[in-house]
Amino acid sequence: MDLWYSEAHTKSVKFAIKVNKQLFSAQSEFQRIDIFESEEFGRFLTLDGFMMLTEKDEFIYHEMIVHVPMAVHPNVKKVLVIGAGDGGAIRELTRYKTIESIDFVEIDEMVVDVCKKYLPQTACAFGDERVHSYFQDGLKFIRKHEDEYDLIIVDSTDPFGPGEGLFTKEFYGNCYKALKKDGIMVNQHESPFYEEDAIAMKRAHKRIVESFAISRVYQAHIPTYPSGHWLFGFASKKYHPVRDLNAEKWNALGLKTRYYNTNLHRGAFCLPNYVQEMLHDVE
Amino acid sequence: MNKLSQEKAPILEALEEFKKMRLVPFDVPGHKRGRGNKELTEFLGERCLTVDVNSMKQLDNLCHPVGAIKEAEELAAEAFGAKAAFFIVNGTTAAVQAMILTACKRGDKIILPRNVHRSVINAMILCGAVPVYINPQMNEELGIALGMKLSDVQKAIEENPDAKAVLVNNPTYYGICSNLKAITELAHANNMLALVDEAHGTHFYFGENMPISAMAAGADMSSVSMHKSGGSLTQSSFLLCGKNVNSQYVRQIVNLTQTTSGSYLLLSSLDISRRNLSLHGKEIFRYVVEMVEYARHEINQIGDYYAYSRELINGDSVFDFDITKLSVNTFETGLAGIEVYDLLRDEYDIQIEFGDLGNILAYVSVGDNYKNIERLISALSEIRRLYKKDKTGMLRHEYIPPKVKFGPQDGFYGEKEQVALDASDGRICSEFVMCYPPGIPILAPGEEITAEIIEYIKYAKEKGCFLTGPEDMAVNKINVLKGGC
Numbered sequence: 001m002d003l004w005y006s007e008a009h010t011k012s013v014k015f016a017i018k019v020n021k022q023l024f025s026a027q028s029e030f031q032r033i034d035i036f037e038s039e040e041f042g043r044f045l046t047l048d049g050f051m052m053l054t055e056k057d058e059f060i061y062h063e064m065i066v067h068v069p070m071a072v073h074p075n076v077k078k079v080l081v082i083g084a085g086d087g088g089a090i091r092e093l094t095r096y097k098t099i100e101s102i103d104f105v106e107i108d109e110m111v112v113d114v115c116k117k118y119l120p121q122t123a124c125a126f127g128d129e130r131v132h133s134y135f136q137d138g139l140k141f142i143r144k145h146e147d148e149y150d151l152i153i154v155d156s157t158d159p160f161g162p163g164e165g166l167f168t169k170e171f172y173g174n175c176y177k178a179l180k181k182d183g184i185m186v187n188q189h190e191s192p193f194y195e196e197d198a199i200a201m202k203r204a205h206k207r208i209v210e211s212f213a214i215s216r217v218y219q220a221h222i223p224t225y226p227s228g229h230w231l232f233g234f235a236s237k238k239y240h241p242v243r244d245l246n247a248e249k250w251n252a253l254g255l256k257t258r259y260y261n262t263n264l265h266r267g268a269f270c271l272p273n274y275v276q277e278m279l280h281d282v283e
Numbered sequence: 284m285n286k287l288s289q290e291k292a293p294i295l296e297a298l299e300e301f302k303k304m305r306l307v308p309f310d311v312p313g314h315k316r317g318r319g320n321k322e323l324t325e326f327l328g329e330r331c332l333t334v335d336v337n338s339m340k341q342l343d344n345l346c347h348p349v350g351a352i353k354e355a356e357e358l359a360a361e362a363f364g365a366k367a368a369f370f371i372v373n374g375t376t377a378a379v380q381a382m383i384l385t386a387c388k389r390g391d392k393i394i395l396p397r398n399v400h401r402s403v404i405n406a407m408i409l410c411g412a413v414p415v416y417i418n419p420q421m422n423e424e425l426g427i428a429l430g431m432k433l434s435d436v437q438k439a440i441e442e443n444p445d446a447k448a449v450l451v452n453n454p455t456y457y458g459i460c461s462n463l464k465a466i467t468e469l470a471h472a473n474n475m476l477a478l479v480d481e482a483h484g485t486h487f488y489f490g491e492n493m494p495i496s497a498m499a500a501g502a503d504m505s506s507v508s509m510h511k512s513g514g515s516l517t518q519s520s521f522l523l524c525g526k527n528v529n530s531q532y533v534r535q536i537v538n539l540t541q542t543t544s545g546s547y548l549l550l551s552s553l554d555i556s557r558r559n560l561s562l563h564g565k566e567i568f569r570y571v572v573e574m575v576e577y578a579r580h581e582i583n584q585i586g587d588y589y590a591y592s593r594e595l596i597n598g599d600s601v602f603d604f605d606i607t608k609l610s611v612n613t614f615e616t617g618l619a620g621i622e623v624y625d626l627l628r629d630e631y632d633i634q635i636e637f638g639d640l641g642n643i644l645a646y647v648s649v650g651d652n653y654k655n656i657e658r659l660i661s662a663l664s665e666i667r668r669l670y671k672k673d674k675t676g677m678l679r680h681e682y683i684p685p686k687v688k689f690g691p692q693d694g695f696y697g698e699k700e701q702v703a704l705d706a707s708d709g710r711i712c713s714e715f716v717m718c719y720p721p722g723i724p725i726l727a728p729g730e731e732i733t734a735e736i737i738e739y740i741k742y743a744k745e746k747g748c749f750l751t752g753p754e755d756m757a758v759n760k761i762n763v764l765k766g767g768c
Contacts (some may be wrong), residue, residue, distance in 0.1 A: 139657040143664055165654055169631050177668060209628035210630075 009226035028110035062088035069249035082138040083113030084155035087123035154187035193227035206282035289561035297351035345545030363525035367530035376402035377507035387412035395450035420600035428643035430461030485513040489564025493605035516552040580747035588709030597676035617672035694729020710763035715752030
């Protein structure tokens with residue numbers, strides 16, 4: 001049998017993974033959820049057919065979305081994570097003993113249930129007593145919070161479908177309001193490479209720049225995302241992502257990581273010229 | 284006559300039959316099922332172009348319906364509880380015009396509130412009817428016009444026993460309903476017709492626990508914008524008639540101005556939407572009400588905004604309130620409604636229906652979902668956080684009682700000259716000036732221009748309102764009657 005999962009990265013580019021078997025498939029209230037098993041990437045989760053994560057490369061994404069802000073902010077106690085039903089970001093956060101509370105907001109409870117069952121590699125920390133789960137629209141949740149969080153991680157899907165509201169100016173503005181005066185927001189920032197992704201990327205950046213004093217973009221290499229070249233946003237009221245990096249302090253924590261290190265942290269903010277130009281265009 | 288089922292859609296079915304026949308078209312339209320206009324076909328789609336066709340035997344004729352359109356009109360009449368229903372493809376404007384032209388001839392009086400849509404006064408320019416305006420009650424706090432008080436209608440009828448009709452806006456753009464049943468009974472007791480501009484009230488006929496509809500209240504004619512809350516294509520509407528009017532005469536009136544090439548895209552959209560509302564209207568509007576009630580509750584939690592509702596009901600000038608309307612007063616934010624309207628569009632990519640000086644209206648329909656409702660609520664919350672300012676200097680009043688010197692027809696066709704707006708105090712206006720939307724005139728032809736009106740126009744311009752009507756589109760100059768009062 002020759003069974004392949006494929007995803008159109010553009011109208012004329014396709015990415016495919018040979019699948020051993022499909023482990024789960026269902027339509028939730030919000031989206032179609034599928035889990036596959038493959039030889040090369042292990043198990044992987046797709047939402048509405050779009051690749052969310054694979055067991056093989058999820059460490060890159062989750063380490064980069066969590067450790068970058070954690071190495072900058074000197075004293076993160078209260079964190080809000082929006083999206084991220086797979087639990088990968090939560091897993092990385094719970095490794096920090098100094099974090100006191102993690103509010104986790106996900107619109108689709110079924111994603112969490114499915115990940116707990118089929119992707120224990122990422123969905124392993126929901127049971128941590130510091131984690132409080134809220135299954136509702138992130139935009140609605142954040143509206144009612146003010147001056148409360150040290151760090152907000154926006155681990156959204158793409159800017160269409162259920163995650164659409166998490167790429168809007170009203171959402172970023174509400175995040176600003178929900179952060180303390182030295183708070184940081186980190187977000188999944190799409191890709192600069194293919195045109196449609198780049199449009200979403202620029203739009204998101206423009207919306208964040210309008211809301212935050214400091215807004216920088218950093219990159220990582222994620223093999224299963226379109227083009228493999230992926231960006232994250234770092235927005236902050238006070239701390240600069242590189243100048244305020246406290247490498248010694250972070251390294252002293254002794255956290256073992258596979259992708260992230262404090263040298264790479266600095267390098268990740270050095271962007272290719274064409275990406276710099278795109279960002280500059282909307283700043 | 285066999286009773287037709289509301290599950291039928293005769294125009295849709297006739298079009299489907301027609302497609303199967305594969306007729307060779309040697310008639311208009313010249314695009315010939317789209318083949319002659321590839322660009323248009325690519326843009327609108329082949330399915331759309333293949334049914335953009337002319338009247339013919341199997342598709343009936345809008346001007347003289349005997350087949351599919353007749354059946355569809357009968358079904359619509361039944362669905363709306365009317366004696367007769369007409370498919371209107373020239374906009375609700377044409378339906379409103381037909382009501383006025385049916386009720387009034389030159390010189391006849393008609394009693395109506397001044398906050399009518401321009402189409403009502405336009406119809407009076409055409410036929411020479413003379414308005415007897417009732418000043419709508421104002422809610423000073425919100426700066427919106429309310430409905431007509433029964434006692435004001437009574438007084439106008441006593442003073443003008445020769446008037447031919449009473450026209451009611453029901454509901455207003457903001458959702459305010461008058462005491463339609465009592466006004467209708469009062470009109471009938473004095474041998475006048477009761478006409479209703481029900482442009483914003485399609486759902487009254489299909490939803491549950493809605494304000495009373497015109498036909499249920501016993502009114503004689505009503506204009507219903509099916510394309511607003513009913514889901515049909517823009518420009519398609521229904522004109523409804525009660526038992527007191529001669530519907531064959533009404534058809535003659537409709538045919539005075541309506542196109543002889545009625546669009547089958549519009550006609551089928553009316554037919555399909557009528558069927559949909561007949562079969563599913565209750566659940567559709569239950570969902571709409573649920574979303575709007577949620578949004579209203581959340582918006583009122585933000586602070587400073589006031590999303591009003593049934594608490595405005597006072598038994599007279601606000602006899603009922605249409606809770607599907609999400610009207611929000613912005614006064615306490617220090618921002619004019621039009622400013623919030625502009626911010627929503629320019630900064631948050633949200634297009635709402637309109638903003639006036641103190642209010643905004645977001646139109647919520649079956650096509651909406653909670654995801655977008657959350658965006659609207661969050662954006663309003665952000666606008667308050669980022670743009671709130673001191674409210675001193677804000678103009679609250681929207682309604683200025685008109686000084687009618689001539690009827691609209693005499694005012695419009697009289698000999699005129701153009702003067703600077705600033706120099707027009709005391710002159711008689713010979714054109715419309717209105718903020719659009721909602722398209723309710725600040726000045727109508729034949730009305731005296733006052734210093735207060737000039738100030739209002741300038742303030743509205745400064746706040747970014749879209750002013751329409753005058754020949755001078757920038758509204759720096761205005762056409763007035765020669766000679767003065």
